[in-house]
Amino acid sequence: MDGAALRLTADTPQEELLKFGRTVIQQEATALTAIAERLDARFCQVLDLIGECRGDVIVTGMGKAGLIGQKIAATFASTGTPSHFLHPAEAIHGDLGRVDAHDVVLAFSQSGETDEIVRLIPSLKALGAQIVAVTANETNTLARSSKFVLPLGPIVEAGENRLAPSTSTAAMLAIGDAIALTCSWRRGFRPEDFAKYHPGGSLGRRLALVDEVMRPLAECRIAKCDQPVRDVFVRACRPGRRTGAIMLVDEQGKLAGLFTDSDLARIFESGKTELLDHPISSVMTTSPKTVTTGVRVQEALAAIAKLKISELPVINDDGQPIGMMDITDLVELAPTASSEEPAAEEPDSPWTVPFPNQNGSST
Structure with missing residues (x-):
């Protein structure tokens, strides 16, 4: 997206605004496709670690990564994996009491050098918690201190200035969802189990x-x-x-x-x-x-x-x-x-993604 060629103002025509917005989404979608193809055996090792966890999945992150972490902790909890969010700044002021040696810590940080996260690492290791890093690469401080690393790979933020966390947070969200939902599917989490965690509102009543x-x-x-x-x-x-x-x-x-x-x-x-x-x-x-x-x-x-x-x-x-x-x-x-009576999906629709059933075949 060339900032000089596509400078937006209050008077920018609607077609240019649409073009800019679509480009942002396309940039993020391209990055997510690359991350999906990059997943390897380490993803399965993380699933094993969480599956064997006798404690909780503690999710942490600072700033925008922390907001993503809060959502992922909620997704874990609502799909059958005990989880809560740990704010890294609050952690060193007493909230570390929520963590013990039976827990797995899932840490989100694009740079892997965020001060609050780096300061938290020694305390987590002293408590005996296992750390999984979702970060840009395997050479930063967070990655080197973690049991497993799920690297985001080269990330270019979307938008004109390419500065605001956008592509990176979309990538973190996708990887977090992939972990949480694969853990849930592997465990055989059923609609009736989902209903137990969602008793309120129309969703809970429909599943009751x-x-x-x-x-x-x-x-x-x-x-x-x-x-x-x-x-x-x-x-x-x-x-x-x-x-x-x-x-x-x-x-x-x-x-x-x-x-x-x-x-x-x-x-x-x-x-x-x-x-x-x-x-x-x-x-x-x-x-x-x-x-x-x-x-x-x-x-x-x-x-x-x-x-x-x-x-x-x-x-x-x-x-x-x-x-x-x-x-x-x-x-x-x-x-x-x-x-x-939902309309049948087109066979060649890009949104028709077959998901595997419990015996491994696609549905």
């Missing part, structure tokens, strides 16, 4: 089990399928906000049918009010769609969206109802039209 989110049986309307419609609506009332359907069971307590408020409305609209005194089995939906206990909420939501229904009974292995998934409780989690 239906048993945790459904309305329990005590809050649902339930009746025998041989009762008259009129009696069912009198006797199956519940305090509070009710579900839009009544679950109907047979003599063995198994779910036999479903009768919704819309079904009741249709009886009145048809003028056949005599049906109110008929057994509800004559007007109920038989063999209703259900979900079994232990299924994740996102699977239940997909079924609700595909079938275009508002209530989904939850049953146990014996076919007995144990609760109800009601769309009014889950509306903020319902899949959007675009997420129900």
Whole structure:
């Protein structure tokens, strides 16, 4: 990017601004591709070290590298590897008490000569912690003091002046993510494990089990399928906000049918009010769609969206109802039209990257 040829001002045309922004991204992407190809056996040695670690992965870095380190520590923690961030300046003022000989320290520093990091090294080694360096090369102070080094290689920062940490921090982020996510994949970390660390928000609820989110049986309307419609609506009332359907069971307590408020409305609209005194089995939906206990909420939501229904009974292995998934409780989690049936990716798309499964083949 030639600063003289591409000088930006407040009056720079939009096409030039777009060209500059795209060039920044392309420069970083080129560097990441080179780093991916440069990974070697040392990466696997780092994975082994973390896999055998009986303590935590302590991530450290100063300035922009420290901000990347905080994100990587969070990624480790959220994907099943105990981890926290250690600020190098605070470490020598008492925070070293967080580190012991069972820990692995992942240190980020482009130069490997950052004063706060260099001053921290002797203390980490005295505590017996193993150090892994993510740094420019293998000849700087940090690299020489580390058990393993993952070199970034030649890095040219993006932008006009090539001074602000940009390409280097993108590279650190990529390597940190690669370590954390490969550790997670190697360990067999599952969506249900991920849910344990993300219980809040819509993500946590989508990954939760239906048993945790459904309305329990005590809050649902339930009746025998041989009762008259009129009696069912009198006797199956519940305090509070009710579900839009009544679950109907047979003599063995198994779910036999479903009768919704819309079904009741249709009886009145048809003028056949005599049906109110008929057994509800004559007007109920038989063999209703259900979900079994232990299924994740996102699977239940997909079924609700595909079938275009508002209530989904939850049953146990014996076919007995144990609760109800009601769309009014889950509306903020319902899949959007675009997420129900994702468009197929183009075979030659540069974004279609096959990931290996547990037996090593690609998926």
